[in-house]
């Protein structure tokens with residue numbers, strides 16, 4: 001039987017022009033990243049630095065989070081802790097309801113996707129207006145983001161124009177990018193100015209100063225954080241770093257790794273709500289720190305590396321699987337190699353562990369990851385953990401115990417190998433008919449008519 005993941009992959013592979021758009025966009029991003037790091041030695045030195053900063057933060061996570069909370073509170077930021085998605089959504093709803101607003105402005109935030117914030121707001125009768133152009137376009141189409149950096153990367157300008165036409169049939173515009181962007185600006189800016197609550201993600205949290213760092217290209221993030229009276233920032237607890245001087249290397253890695261840009265258009269450093277002598281900024285600033293399984297990852301010495309992630313998307317841009325099926329094929333918030341290691345840890349191996357099979361283990365993701373997350377190793381770990389759970393079940397477990405007991409004794413191993421060699425004329429054709437996806441797409445190995453020990457003896461080697 002075909003699993004939902006396999007069905008989604010099949011559908012994604014058949015979906016044109018999305019497939020072509022994704023492949024073109026990914027090869028463009030790969031080329032831009034390569035051009036952004038022309039000196040391999042300098043890149044490796046920067047990656048060392050990035051990895052060290054993130055490791056230092058993760059090794060001291062509880063202390064840094066306490067320091068962050070104290071500094072943020074002293075700066076006038078109200079800090080909330082959320083163990084899981086429902087708690088984070090409830091906290092956002094409580095803040096929104098307290099203002100009496102029925103709509104919020106939203107900046108791009110993967111954590112808000114992770115917790116299903118838009119759906120929770122909609123259920124409570126609150127409209128969430130996306131301000132990131134890509135997010136807004138897919139919101140119009142009722143779709144989920146297909147990439148963590150470029151949510152509408154599967155659409156070309158004709159499709160964007162078609163979506164706009166479906167929503168705004170009375171307006172006059174062409175298929176030109178400048179035209180479409182100008183239209184979006186005209187439609188959105190006025191509404192932005194009326195909103196009383198802005199919700200954003202955070203790229204990095206600086207414990208030393210209690211600073212929230214947000215990077216973006218469109219200026220929409222800044223609109224979310226300065227225009228409304230209330231700003232709610234939501235992020236995972238792992239985003240904290242120790243010091244302000246650790247930000248520049250991470251920003252260099254993030255923007256060059258993501259889009260090949262030396263730096264984004266806007267880097268926002270927020271250290272509190274509007275002060276008495278300031279003309280803009282929110283009067284009330286909330287920071288929601290989400291765990292949602294991250295503390296569990298931090299406690300595992302191998303899995304902790306997952307939390308180094310700075311969400312640049314380079315692993316998916318370079319992944320041969322992602323670049324063919326795109327994010328929607330995965331059906332998860334975090335797609336690609338990052339999703340294959342993060343999703344099963346956030347939502348359980350039973351629910352998302354199969355994602356680890358959607359990898360060729362070619363290693364491209366680990367080669368480009370700016371903070372050197374050993375993604376193939378972690379994907380193998382997911383596979384291993386799944387196999388352990390499966391083999392603790394009855395039939396497979398008994399089979400592996402039998403295998404172990406044969407392999408533990410030389411005489412039994414010899415007899416077993418001899419029996420396999422003798423039965424090879426019967427076993428080899430049967431292997432081709434195994435009802436397994438593995439054998440459907442691969443040539444199964446043929447068992448030899450003689451065992452290795454017999455061949456070695458023939459060649460004059462002793463088999464002891």
Ligand code: SF4
Nearest residue numbers: 309310312313315369
């Ligand atoms: S795993 Fe590495 S390459 Fe992938 S998004 Fe995270 S930091 Fe970027």
